[in-house]
Amino acid sequence: MNAPTLGQLELARQLIADGAPAPSAITHVDAAAYTDPARHRAEQERIFARVPLVIGPSALLPEPNMAVPHDGFGKPLLIARDRDGTAQVFLNVCRHRGTRLVEGNEPVCAPRLICPYHAWSYTLDGKLAALPRAESFPELDKADFALKRLPTREAGGLIWFSFDEAADFSEAEALGPDFEAFAMPRQHLFRRRTHDVPANWKLIMDAFLESYHVQRLHAATIGPFFKDGVNTADTIGPHQRSAVGRAAALAAIDGADWPALRGAITYTYQLFPGTVLIVSPDYMNLMVMMPQAADRVLVEDFMLIPEAPATDKARDHWERSWALLDGGVFAAEDFRAAALGQQGLESGALDRITLGTLETGIRKFHDAVEARL
Numbered sequence: 479m480n481a482p483t484l485g486q487l488e489l490a491r492q493l494i495a496d497g498a499p500a501p502s503a504i505t506h507v508d509a510a511a512y513t514d515p516a517r518h519r520a521e522q523e524r525i526f527a528r529v530p531l532v533i534g535p536s537a538l539l540p541e542p543n544m545a546v547p548h549d550g551f552g553k554p555l556l557i558a559r560d561r562d563g564t565a566q567v568f569l570n571v572c573r574h575r576g577t578r579l580v581e582g583n584e585p586v587c588a589p590r591l592i593c594p595y596h597a598w599s600y601t602l603d604g605k606l607a608a609l610p611r612a613e614s615f616p617e618l619d620k621a622d623f624a625l626k627r628l629p630t631r632e633a634g635g636l637i638w639f640s641f642d643e644a645a646d647f648s649e650a651e652a653l654g655p656d657f658e659a660f661a662m663p664r665q666h667l668f669r670r671r672t673h674d675v676p677a678n679w680k681l682i683m684d685a686f687l688e689s690y691h692v693q694r695l696h697a698a699t700i701g702p703f704f705k706d707g708v709n710t711a712d713t714i715g716p717h718q719r720s721a722v723g724r725a726a727a728l729a730a731i732d733g734a735d736w737p738a739l740r741g742a743i744t745y746t747y748q749l750f751p752g753t754v755l756i757v758s759p760d761y762m763n764l765m766v767m768m769p770q771a772a773d774r775v776l777v778e779d780f781m782l783i784p785e786a787p788a789t790d791k792a793r794d795h796w797e798r799s800w801a802l803l804d805g806g807v808f809a810a811e812d813f814r815a816a817a818l819g820q821q822g823l824e825s826g827a828l829d830r831i832t833l834g835t836l837e838t839g840i841r842k843f844h845d846a847v848e849a850r851l
């Protein structure tokens with residue numbers, strides 16, 4: 479197991495000491511931030527079109543010469559890992575006459591991607607490798623017909639990209655050491671599923687920025703494991719990092735024992751703008767938010783485990799964890815609460831929502847969003 483970062487240890491120390499000192503004031507967020515279509519467009523133009531976005535875990539493409547289409551961000555994208563292992567994001571569009579290159583949304587494993595229309599073929603670094611009847615394109619230089627590439631970085635077991643050629647990835651790369659501590663780059667992708675949630679994307683982020691609801695909304699699932707309202711958090715650039723403790727295990731712990739801390743503490747990372755990583759003691763869930771409208775978001779949930787299950791027993795174990803988190807805690811509880819929030823806010827009953835002192839992570843998140851609008 480890799481060593482923890484100083485930041486991870488500091489959150490653990492605060493948790494064992496019973497949480498960080500709470501700030502004292504209540505604050506508010508305008509209801510329109512969740513319901514106004516103009517606000518949605520502004521977020522798309524000024525945030526999602528500009529900053530680095532997580533598109534998936536490295537484990538989505540575990541081998542060289544793999545690619546997977548991705549459509550949630552409004553353009554047909556293709557995430558590819560080339561022969562040398564480098565991951566890049568391309569537009570999933572053939573350079574001949576603009577046909578979608580790879581259909582569906584499942585990973586494909588092949589040394590070349592072949593357009594279904596006239597069979598132009600591309601290697602997984604995006605280069606045009608060959609075209610049938612090449613003599614019919616006199617003087618065509620294949621070097622001018624590579625797939626359109628978007629800026630991409632793979633760091634700490636995540637693949638980030640941006641629609642903006644000038645995007646700065648330093649704040650994404652700054653998270654690398656934390657994710658290395660969880661061995662993120664070596665995880666196995668067990669399951670993935672895209673949820674279509676009738677709620678503003680920020681309502682889902684909000685649900686992963688406070689632990690106030692854990693004993694209430696999650697009373698039938700994971701609530702009883704955690705200490706009520708005890709959490710700690712800090713920031714890494716625009717991103718947030720928080721920790722909640724398992725009551726029974728925290729009591730007995732030595733603050734420097736990383737495997738023991740991993741067993742007692744659930745770390746959560748809120749990656750700006752719309753990604754959440756939840757690090758349970760033995761597996762992780764990565765959730766990528768893809769806003770579609772003010773009142774609709776696609777959320778892709780990836781479950782990452784340390785290694786591929788070798789036995790039926792191991793597979794059953796992970797299937798139960800997947801069903802508990804993805805189907806139970808997320809879909810039936812957090813995402814449902816977000817959809818109910820959208821229904822209520824759309825009614826116009828509230829001009830603004832109210833945040834207590836256990837909800838300051840939400841305040842910080844909305845400040846970061848608003849600072850960019």
Ligand code: FES
Nearest residue numbers: 572574575593596
């Ligand atoms: S459009 Fe792709 S080969 Fe013609």
Ligand SMILES: [Fe+2]
Nearest residue numbers: 685692696812
């Ligand atoms: Fe929750």
